[in-house]
Amino acid sequence: MSALFEPLTLRNLTIPNRVWMSPMCQYSAAVEGPEQGVPTDWHLTHLGSRAVGGAGLIVVEATAVSPEGRISPADLGLWNERQQERFGRIARFLADQGAVPGIQLAHAGRKASTDRPWRGGAPVGPEDHGWRPVAPSPIPFAEGHPVPDELSEAGIRRLVESFAAAARRALAAGFKVVDIHGAHGYLIHEFLSPFSNHRTDAYGGGFENRARFALEVVDAVRAEWPEELPVFFRVSATDWLSENPEDPREGWTADDTVRLAKELLAHGVDLLDVSTGGNAPKARIPMGPGYQVPFAARVKAETDLPTSAVGLITEPRQAEEIVASGQADAVMLGRELLRDPYWPHNAARELGAAARRPDQYGWAV
16 A cells, blocks of 8 residues: 555566665775775675665666776676676575665766865875776866876777676676666766866757767667666756856756756666755755755656655655655655665555565564
């Protein structure tokens, strides 16, 4: 009787409920050697516990398509066979617990090569296993960040190929959903936004050119991904610049997101994972419970593309209302699932819904 615990079918894949785990970086992979970027027992336990806890879809954290695409030297990657093999163990365990295994493919762009956040998150150089970031334009993310190298068109083509190769590996590892990271000020978002993209070639200027890289990545991933399985795209629906009349800077807007959503649908994307921000470090964001949900609701109302909502969704009845009222097709939970891996079980109990539970935990019902 709960909308939150109804299955959702996208293409030929049925996700058992609408409570999904949002990708959240753990910064816990080896920084060098053959284990660089390889998932560890920490990742297996972290992700597996949320599958045991009842989340219908588990999306692995932003996973870099190339070494230079990592946010930090301790990030996960999917550019070699060793990484693929270890991810296979995780995907199998998630599926065995009844969850759909998904993975987010990403490139950090000008926000790459930073330290772990609990150590301050400042940029790191070669002496700390860092590297020089790349971006659409040679504009640093913030004060104290290096000027990134501007990508050539040949470099852009290589990165498109890297996304495609990572998608092939994700499929071979057993993932059923691939989520392309186009949000939070990372590379694809940097191309989309006029705040960070000052190019004058085919990848800069008007909306069509700024969206070109995103759509090329989608096309390359969709070509590798089976027709029967869905592709997601995570977007920052706004840079939170145009929403502030006192800020003269031009950025990505909610209108742009609706326009992009229609293009993504035409290129084979099956769901828009709607977040906001991350590209303009001094943007003022009016945070509060469910503050990003209206952006997902607008895309859902003005396009035919399903959406998921994210951002300070913490209470079962709040999540139920978002889905039941049609504001979004699912909710992505992040920090709340870090606080409580069994949030889906507890929410089902509060909402009077049936939820799958491991036999080993049946005594606790």
